[in-house]
Amino acid sequence: MTEPGVETATLYRQVGGRETVSAIVEAFYRRVESDEHLRPVYPEDLEPGKEKLKLFFEEWLGGPRAYSSKYGHPRLRRRHFPFVIDEKAAGRWLRYMREAWQEAGVDADTQAAVFGRLGPLARHMVNAGEDVPRGPLGNTFLQ
Numbered sequence: 001m002t003e004p005g006v007e008t009a010t011l012y013r014q015v016g017g018r019e020t021v022s023a024i025v026e027a028f029y030r031r032v033e034s035d036e037h038l039r040p041v042y043p044e045d046l047e048p049g050k051e052k053l054k055l056f057f058e059e060w061l062g063g064p065r066a067y068s069s070k071y072g073h074p075r076l077r078r079r080h081f082p083f084v085i086d087e088k089a090a091g092r093w094l095r096y097m098r099e100a101w102q103e104a105g106v107d108a109d110t111q112a113a114v115f116g117r118l119g120p121l122a123r124h125m126v127n128a129g130e131d132v133p134r135g136p137l138g139n140t141f142l143q
């Protein structure tokens with residue numbers, strides 16, 4: 001995962017900090033909630049994942065490192081193994097994420113910088129048909 005540096009710290013500021021990150025994640029989850037393919041991939045209670053995604057994005061953009069303090073290394077692909085993610089789910093995830101950043105009013109240059117990384121990351125998360133450990137990880141602290 002990206003170490004916060006000059007570029008990412010700038011991104012966190014550019015995006016608008018905690019308030020905008022929260023608005024993005026809320027807008028994204030509203031879309032997930034009404035998608036018949038993506039919704040079943042997520043657990044029944046969406047709130048804990050929502051909070052984790054907010055903390056993660058803050059850190060990923062160069063903001064406070066609360067996600068790592070609480071949960072350890074993001075190890076995103078590993079953390080997604082309990083959830084079967086196919087190409088279609090990754091495509092929808094990415095589309096809704098784009099719409100959410102747009103809705104939150106993030107400027108086009110910042111969005112371009114962010115999605116240059118998020119696109120490949122979303123495709124990297126596809127694990128359907130792979131023989132990976134599917135057991136729940138919950139809040140496990142990963143090194």
Ligand code: HEM
Pocket residue numbers: 041042043045046048049050052053056071076079080083085089090091093094118121122123125126138
């Ligand atoms: C490609 C499609 C993706 C799907 C279908 C997907 C789905 C999910 C699901 C079902 C969860 C569990 C939520 C919960 O426990 O309530 C989750 C957690 C999470 N996702 Fe994704 N995800 C995708 C891509 C991504 C990407 C690209 C990122 C990062 C940029 C990301 C970041 C996270 C984070 C940080 C968590 C919380 C992990 C934890 O600490 O447990 N996801 N995701």
